Amino acid sequence: MAKSKPRARDLKKQRWAAIIAGILAVAMIVSLVGVYISQALMGNQQPDLPEQQTAQQPEDYLAYYQQQIENLELYLEENEPTEAVLLELADNYRNLIYIRQMFFDDQDELDKAVYNLTAVYHSLIEFEPENPRYRLELINFYLGIDQDNAATEQIAVLLSKLHKKPDPLYHLSLVGILNSVGETKPEIGGLAATEILWLQSYFNELQAAGTLSGQDRLYYAVLLGEYLEQREDAEELLALILEQEEEDSQVYQDALSYRNYLLAADDETTEPAAQ
Numbered sequence: 001m002a003k004s005k006p007r008a009r010d011l012k013k014q015r016w017a018a019i020i021a022g023i024l025a026v027a028m029i030v031s032l033v034g035v036y037i038s039q040a041l042m043g044n045q046q047p048d049l050p051e052q053q054t055a056q057q058p059e060d061y062l063a064y065y066q067q068q069i070e071n072l073e074l075y076l077e078e079n080e081p082t083e084a085v086l087l088e089l090a091d092n093y094r095n096l097i098y099i100r101q102m103f104f105d106d107q108d109e110l111d112k113a114v115y116n117l118t119a120v121y122h123s124l125i126e127f128e129p130e131n132p133r134y135r136l137e138l139i140n141f142y143l144g145i146d147q148d149n150a151a152t153e154q155i156a157v158l159l160s161k162l163h164k165k166p167d168p169l170y171h172l173s174l175v176g177i178l179n180s181v182g183e184t185k186p187e188i189g190g191l192a193a194t195e196i197l198w199l200q201s202y203f204n205e206l207q208a209a210g211t212l213s214g215q216d217r218l219y220y221a222v223l224l225g226e227y228l229e230q231r232e233d234a235e236e237l238l239a240l241i242l243e244q245e246e247e248d249s250q251v252y253q254d255a256l257s258y259r260n261y262l263l264a265a266d267d268e269t270t271e272p273a274a275q
Helices: 007-011 026-033 034-039 058-078 083-103 108-128 133-142 148-164 166-178 191-209 212-228 233-244 249-271
Strands: none
Touching: 007 233, 058 083, 058 166, 083 108, 108 133, 133 148, 148 166, 166 191, 166 212, 191 212, 191 249, 212 233, 212 249
Protein backbone atom coordinates (compact mmCIF):
# COMPACT_ATOMS: atom_id res chain seq x y z
CA MET A 1 0.00 0.00 0.00
CA ALA A 2 1.12 3.54 -0.63
CA LYS A 3 2.27 5.52 2.34
CA SER A 4 0.43 8.60 1.15
CA LYS A 5 -1.40 9.88 -1.86
CA PRO A 6 -0.30 13.44 -2.57
CA ARG A 7 -1.51 15.20 -5.65
CA ALA A 8 0.40 14.13 -8.71
CA ARG A 9 1.87 17.55 -9.33
CA ASP A 10 3.54 17.31 -5.92
CA LEU A 11 5.68 14.50 -7.31
CA LYS A 12 7.56 17.12 -9.27
CA LYS A 13 8.73 18.74 -6.07
CA GLN A 14 10.52 15.65 -4.78
CA ARG A 15 14.29 15.27 -4.96
CA TRP A 16 15.99 12.51 -6.87
CA ALA A 17 19.73 12.12 -7.10
CA ALA A 18 20.56 11.33 -10.69
CA ILE A 19 22.59 12.76 -13.51
CA ILE A 20 20.56 15.10 -15.69
CA ALA A 21 20.79 14.72 -19.42
CA GLY A 22 22.64 18.00 -19.74
CA ILE A 23 25.76 16.44 -18.28
CA LEU A 24 26.70 15.53 -21.84
CA ALA A 25 26.83 19.15 -22.99
CA VAL A 26 28.86 22.21 -22.23
CA ALA A 27 25.73 23.76 -20.84
CA MET A 28 25.88 21.21 -18.06
CA ILE A 29 29.19 22.61 -16.89
CA VAL A 30 27.70 26.09 -16.83
CA SER A 31 24.74 24.75 -14.87
CA LEU A 32 27.05 23.40 -12.21
CA VAL A 33 27.47 26.86 -10.78
CA GLY A 34 25.61 29.26 -8.59
CA VAL A 35 21.85 29.32 -8.69
CA TYR A 36 21.84 26.34 -11.05
CA ILE A 37 23.55 23.93 -8.69
CA SER A 38 20.32 22.59 -7.21
CA GLN A 39 19.32 21.32 -10.64
CA ALA A 40 22.69 19.89 -11.51
CA LEU A 41 24.50 16.79 -10.43
CA MET A 42 22.89 15.78 -7.15
CA GLY A 43 19.81 17.90 -7.21
CA ASN A 44 16.32 17.97 -8.49
CA GLN A 45 15.88 15.51 -11.30
CA GLN A 46 12.27 14.44 -11.32
CA PRO A 47 10.96 11.50 -13.30
CA ASP A 48 9.23 11.86 -16.62
CA LEU A 49 5.64 11.27 -15.67
CA PRO A 50 2.79 9.88 -17.77
CA GLU A 51 0.13 12.10 -19.26
CA GLN A 52 -2.83 13.56 -17.36
CA GLN A 53 -0.65 14.17 -14.33
CA THR A 54 -3.34 15.86 -12.23
CA ALA A 55 -5.48 12.72 -12.28
CA GLN A 56 -2.76 10.26 -11.36
CA GLN A 57 -1.85 8.65 -8.04
CA PRO A 58 1.40 6.90 -7.01
CA GLU A 59 -0.09 3.52 -7.92
CA ASP A 60 -0.70 4.78 -11.44
CA TYR A 61 2.89 5.91 -11.84
CA LEU A 62 4.12 2.61 -10.49
CA ALA A 63 2.02 0.67 -12.98
CA TYR A 64 3.08 2.97 -15.82
CA TYR A 65 6.81 2.48 -15.29
CA GLN A 66 6.44 -1.23 -14.66
CA GLN A 67 4.63 -1.57 -17.97
CA GLN A 68 7.30 0.47 -19.78
CA ILE A 69 10.00 -1.76 -18.31
CA GLU A 70 8.17 -4.95 -19.25
CA ASN A 71 7.79 -3.73 -22.83
CA LEU A 72 11.46 -2.83 -23.13
CA GLU A 73 12.64 -6.08 -21.56
CA LEU A 74 10.42 -8.06 -23.90
CA TYR A 75 11.96 -6.18 -26.82
CA LEU A 76 15.44 -7.05 -25.55
CA GLU A 77 14.49 -10.72 -25.28
CA GLU A 78 13.53 -10.75 -28.94
CA ASN A 79 16.19 -8.42 -30.34
CA GLU A 80 19.84 -7.57 -29.97
CA PRO A 81 20.34 -4.92 -27.29
CA THR A 82 21.06 -1.41 -28.45
CA GLU A 83 22.41 1.55 -26.56
CA ALA A 84 19.22 3.55 -27.12
CA VAL A 85 16.94 0.83 -25.74
CA LEU A 86 19.17 0.28 -22.71
CA LEU A 87 19.16 4.02 -22.04
CA GLU A 88 15.38 4.06 -22.14
CA LEU A 89 15.26 1.06 -19.83
CA ALA A 90 17.61 2.78 -17.38
CA ASP A 91 15.45 5.91 -17.36
CA ASN A 92 12.34 3.90 -16.55
CA TYR A 93 14.07 1.93 -13.81
CA ARG A 94 15.29 5.17 -12.22
CA ASN A 95 11.77 6.55 -12.23
CA LEU A 96 10.35 3.30 -10.86
CA ILE A 97 12.86 3.34 -8.02
CA TYR A 98 11.99 6.94 -7.27
CA ILE A 99 8.29 6.12 -6.97
CA ARG A 100 8.96 3.08 -4.80
CA GLN A 101 11.27 5.02 -2.49
CA MET A 102 8.84 7.87 -2.02
CA PHE A 103 5.49 6.14 -1.70
CA PHE A 104 5.77 2.39 -1.17
CA ASP A 105 7.12 0.12 1.52
CA ASP A 106 8.34 -2.98 -0.30
CA GLN A 107 12.07 -3.39 0.19
CA ASP A 108 12.27 -6.60 -1.81
CA GLU A 109 10.80 -4.97 -4.91
CA LEU A 110 12.98 -1.91 -4.43
CA ASP A 111 16.10 -4.04 -4.10
CA LYS A 112 15.13 -5.94 -7.24
CA ALA A 113 14.73 -2.72 -9.21
CA VAL A 114 18.06 -1.39 -7.93
CA TYR A 115 19.80 -4.63 -8.92
CA ASN A 116 18.26 -4.51 -12.39
CA LEU A 117 19.21 -0.87 -12.95
CA THR A 118 22.82 -1.49 -11.99
CA ALA A 119 22.85 -4.40 -14.44
CA VAL A 120 21.59 -2.08 -17.19
CA TYR A 121 24.33 0.44 -16.39
CA HIS A 122 26.96 -2.28 -16.57
CA SER A 123 25.59 -3.29 -19.97
CA LEU A 124 25.87 0.31 -21.14
CA ILE A 125 29.44 0.47 -19.88
CA GLU A 126 30.22 -2.68 -21.89
CA PHE A 127 28.94 -0.96 -25.03
CA GLU A 128 31.47 1.85 -24.65
CA PRO A 129 34.00 0.99 -21.93
CA GLU A 130 36.14 4.05 -22.71
CA ASN A 131 33.20 6.46 -22.58
CA PRO A 132 32.99 7.97 -19.06
CA ARG A 133 29.28 8.77 -19.28
CA TYR A 134 27.65 5.60 -18.00
CA ARG A 135 30.20 4.92 -15.29
CA LEU A 136 29.63 8.48 -14.09
CA GLU A 137 25.88 7.91 -14.00
CA LEU A 138 26.40 4.62 -12.15
CA ILE A 139 28.57 6.38 -9.56
CA ASN A 140 25.93 9.01 -9.00
CA PHE A 141 23.24 6.35 -8.67
CA TYR A 142 25.27 4.34 -6.15
CA LEU A 143 25.85 7.45 -4.04
CA GLY A 144 22.17 8.32 -4.20
CA ILE A 145 21.20 4.94 -2.71
CA ASP A 146 24.10 4.90 -0.20
CA GLN A 147 26.03 2.05 -1.81
CA ASP A 148 29.25 3.84 -1.00
CA ASN A 149 31.61 0.89 -1.40
CA ALA A 150 30.35 0.19 -4.91
CA ALA A 151 30.54 3.90 -5.73
CA THR A 152 34.13 4.08 -4.45
CA GLU A 153 35.17 1.16 -6.67
CA GLN A 154 33.67 2.83 -9.74
CA ILE A 155 35.20 6.19 -8.84
CA ALA A 156 38.65 4.59 -8.72
CA VAL A 157 38.14 3.02 -12.16
CA LEU A 158 36.85 6.25 -13.67
CA LEU A 159 39.65 8.36 -12.21
CA SER A 160 42.23 5.92 -13.55
CA LYS A 161 40.74 6.29 -17.03
CA LEU A 162 40.45 10.07 -16.80
CA HIS A 163 44.06 10.43 -15.70
CA LYS A 164 45.23 8.33 -18.64
CA LYS A 165 42.87 9.95 -21.14
CA PRO A 166 41.72 13.32 -19.78
CA ASP A 167 38.19 14.48 -20.50
CA PRO A 168 37.61 17.78 -18.66
CA LEU A 169 33.83 17.69 -19.08
CA TYR A 170 33.43 14.38 -17.28
CA HIS A 171 36.23 15.08 -14.84
CA LEU A 172 34.58 18.35 -13.77
CA SER A 173 31.25 16.56 -13.55
CA LEU A 174 32.80 13.93 -11.28
CA VAL A 175 34.29 16.70 -9.14
CA GLY A 176 30.82 18.19 -8.89
CA ILE A 177 29.41 14.88 -7.67
CA LEU A 178 32.22 14.35 -5.17
CA ASN A 179 31.98 17.90 -3.89
CA SER A 180 28.20 17.67 -3.47
CA VAL A 181 28.44 14.67 -1.11
CA GLY A 182 31.29 16.09 0.96
CA GLU A 183 29.22 16.77 4.06
CA THR A 184 27.37 13.46 4.20
CA LYS A 185 30.14 11.24 2.80
CA PRO A 186 33.40 12.98 3.78
CA GLU A 187 35.70 10.11 2.77
CA ILE A 188 34.31 10.18 -0.76
CA GLY A 189 33.83 13.93 -0.91
CA GLY A 190 37.43 14.44 0.13
CA LEU A 191 38.55 13.08 -3.24
CA ALA A 192 37.28 16.26 -4.86
CA ALA A 193 40.17 18.37 -3.55
CA THR A 194 42.77 16.05 -5.07
CA GLU A 195 41.01 16.04 -8.44
CA ILE A 196 40.63 19.83 -8.44
CA LEU A 197 44.41 20.13 -8.11
CA TRP A 198 44.93 17.47 -10.78
CA LEU A 199 42.73 19.38 -13.20
CA GLN A 200 44.46 22.65 -12.41
CA SER A 201 47.82 21.08 -13.21
CA TYR A 202 46.40 19.57 -16.41
CA PHE A 203 45.05 22.90 -17.63
CA ASN A 204 48.29 24.67 -16.69
CA GLU A 205 50.24 22.20 -18.80
CA LEU A 206 47.95 22.80 -21.77
CA GLN A 207 48.27 26.53 -21.31
CA ALA A 208 52.07 26.37 -21.12
CA ALA A 209 52.15 24.26 -24.29
CA GLY A 210 49.83 26.66 -26.11
CA THR A 211 47.27 23.92 -26.76
CA LEU A 212 44.44 25.19 -24.57
CA SER A 213 41.34 25.26 -26.78
CA GLY A 214 38.37 27.57 -26.32
CA GLN A 215 36.36 24.77 -24.79
CA ASP A 216 39.24 23.87 -22.48
CA ARG A 217 39.34 27.52 -21.39
CA LEU A 218 35.66 27.34 -20.52
CA TYR A 219 36.21 24.26 -18.36
CA TYR A 220 39.26 25.88 -16.77
CA ALA A 221 37.24 29.02 -16.05
CA VAL A 222 34.60 26.95 -14.25
CA LEU A 223 37.32 25.20 -12.24
CA LEU A 224 38.84 28.55 -11.28
CA GLY A 225 35.55 30.27 -10.59
CA GLU A 226 33.78 27.53 -8.67
CA TYR A 227 36.42 25.44 -6.96
CA LEU A 228 39.58 27.55 -6.67
CA GLU A 229 37.97 30.88 -5.77
CA GLN A 230 39.94 32.67 -8.49
CA ARG A 231 37.11 34.53 -10.18
CA GLU A 232 39.25 37.27 -11.69
CA ASP A 233 41.37 34.67 -13.47
CA ALA A 234 38.19 32.91 -14.59
CA GLU A 235 36.81 36.17 -16.00
CA GLU A 236 40.07 36.76 -17.91
CA LEU A 237 39.79 33.34 -19.55
CA LEU A 238 36.17 33.99 -20.43
CA ALA A 239 37.08 37.35 -21.95
CA LEU A 240 39.68 35.57 -24.11
CA ILE A 241 37.05 33.09 -25.29
CA LEU A 242 34.67 35.92 -26.20
CA GLU A 243 37.47 37.66 -28.09
CA GLN A 244 38.59 34.63 -30.10
CA GLU A 245 35.49 32.49 -30.69
CA GLU A 246 32.72 33.05 -33.19
CA GLU A 247 29.63 34.58 -31.62
CA ASP A 248 27.34 31.85 -32.94
CA SER A 249 29.47 29.04 -31.50
CA GLN A 250 28.31 27.08 -28.49
CA VAL A 251 31.49 27.72 -26.52
CA TYR A 252 31.04 31.49 -27.03
CA GLN A 253 27.44 31.37 -25.80
CA ASP A 254 28.34 29.24 -22.78
CA ALA A 255 31.27 31.49 -21.91
CA LEU A 256 28.99 34.52 -22.17
CA SER A 257 26.41 32.90 -19.90
CA TYR A 258 29.01 31.97 -17.31
CA ARG A 259 30.63 35.41 -17.41
CA ASN A 260 27.23 37.04 -16.90
CA TYR A 261 26.66 34.75 -13.94
CA LEU A 262 30.01 35.70 -12.40
CA LEU A 263 29.38 39.40 -12.94
CA ALA A 264 25.92 39.13 -11.38
CA ALA A 265 27.41 37.29 -8.40
CA ASP A 266 30.06 40.01 -8.04
CA ASP A 267 27.34 42.67 -8.08
CA GLU A 268 25.47 40.85 -5.32
CA THR A 269 28.53 40.68 -3.09
CA THR A 270 29.32 44.40 -3.52
CA GLU A 271 25.73 45.66 -3.24
CA PRO A 272 25.28 47.65 -0.01
CA ALA A 273 22.91 46.22 2.55
CA ALA A 274 19.37 47.60 2.47
CA GLN A 275 18.70 50.33 5.03
